[in-house]
Amino acid sequence: MSGLATGVLMGLLGTVAMDLWAWLLARLNVAPAPNWAMPGRWLGHIPRGRVFHDDIGKADLVEGELALGWALHYGVGVIYGVIFILLAGQAWLDNPSFLPVWAFSILTIAAGWFLLQPGMGLGWAASKTPSPGKARAMGLLAHTVFAVGMWVGILTVG
Incomplete structure (x- = not known):
C-alpha cells in the first residue's frame, strides 16, 4: 500500500475510533455526543x-451544516493521517512504533484549541466553557484514542 493510502487509512480509522469513543461516553452519560452541525456552521461562515x-x-444557519461538520471532521482526520505519514517517512513505515503516532495526535489538538474552539466562541483551549480543565482533558483523551485508531491502521496494513 502506498504511503498516501496508508495515511488516508490511518486518518479514517483514527477518526472512527474517536467517534466510537464519543458514542461510548454519550451512552455512559459521561459526556454529550458531539454536535457536528456547529463545526459545520463555523466552516460554512468562513467563506x-x-x-x-x-x-x-x-x-x-448554514445549509447542510451537519453534513459539512461531518465532512470537516473526517476530512481533518484524513489530512492528519497523511501529514503524519509525510513527517514520519519510510523509516517509520518500515518499523512503526506507537509513540510518534501518539505524540503527533496530541499535537493536533492545537488546531481545535487555537482555531476551532475560539472560532466557535468557546475561547482559547475551551477557556469559556463551564469546565475548561475537563474539556481539555477530554480533548487530550480523545486525541489519544485517535492515535490508537491510527496505530490500528498501520498495524492493519503493516
Whole structure:
C-alpha cells in the first residue's frame, strides 16, 4: 500500500475510533455526543469572511451544516493521517512504533484549541466553557484514542 493510502487509512480509522469513543461516553452519560452541525456552521461562515464568533449557536444557519461538520471532521482526520505519514517517512513505515503516532495526535489538538474552539466562541483551549480543565482533558483523551485508531491502521496494513 502506498504511503498516501496508508495515511488516508490511518486518518479514517483514527477518526472512527474517536467517534466510537464519543458514542461510548454519550451512552455512559459521561459526556454529550458531539454536535457536528456547529463545526459545520463555523466552516460554512468562513467563506463569508467570519472566522471568529461569540457563540456559533447564535450564528446564522448554514445549509447542510451537519453534513459539512461531518465532512470537516473526517476530512481533518484524513489530512492528519497523511501529514503524519509525510513527517514520519519510510523509516517509520518500515518499523512503526506507537509513540510518534501518539505524540503527533496530541499535537493536533492545537488546531481545535487555537482555531476551532475560539472560532466557535468557546475561547482559547475551551477557556469559556463551564469546565475548561475537563474539556481539555477530554480533548487530550480523545486525541489519544485517535492515535490508537491510527496505530490500528498501520498495524492493519503493516
